[in-house]
Amino acid sequence: MAVEKGRYCVTGAGGFVASWVVKLLLSQDCTVHGTVRDPTNDKYAHLKKLDKASENLKLFKADLLDYESLCAAILGCDGVFHVASPVPSTTVPNPEAIISPIHPLHTRSHLQ
Template identity: 40%
Template structure:
């Protein structure tokens, strides 16, 4: 089975994508800002997670933080995004740089 990376694993949408991929028998990697057990416990409770889920810490704003997570994957679901109700203007730059950082990590593995 294929192995996919889903960024932003603790978000509502990403967690449902992870669940669907696991239910389909795929191996899944996900990135989270904080892999504290309390914050990711619900992911480990998904059916198949103990055998087919890997969790990596990554920061959208840090160049190279996706390198390990993307190495060897068959595809990527880029869902990670900053979220703020009060500071929407501070969300755009991190999202742009985060997407750029992820793409740079992917470019490194296909060279």
């Protein structure tokens, strides 16, 4: 699969599926903004060992339920691979709002 060279955000970058997306994007010379819960945690070391990661991978501390932390990771990206699933510490009153494609977070113009 060929991916247009650019900058992409991958949510949940440390997860199994997302790690493969990160690897693919890096292999296509893309810049990757990966969201993780704690970029300093050693459990994400596998991402930092990927080819081209030292030049093209930046990990962002993000929480899917925190709009601002996601905006920081997505800012300047050409696309988003939304692979993560939110894990709220409390009950979410409207869980559909988190993944709704009409949410303002999903509009490119909002992030530029």
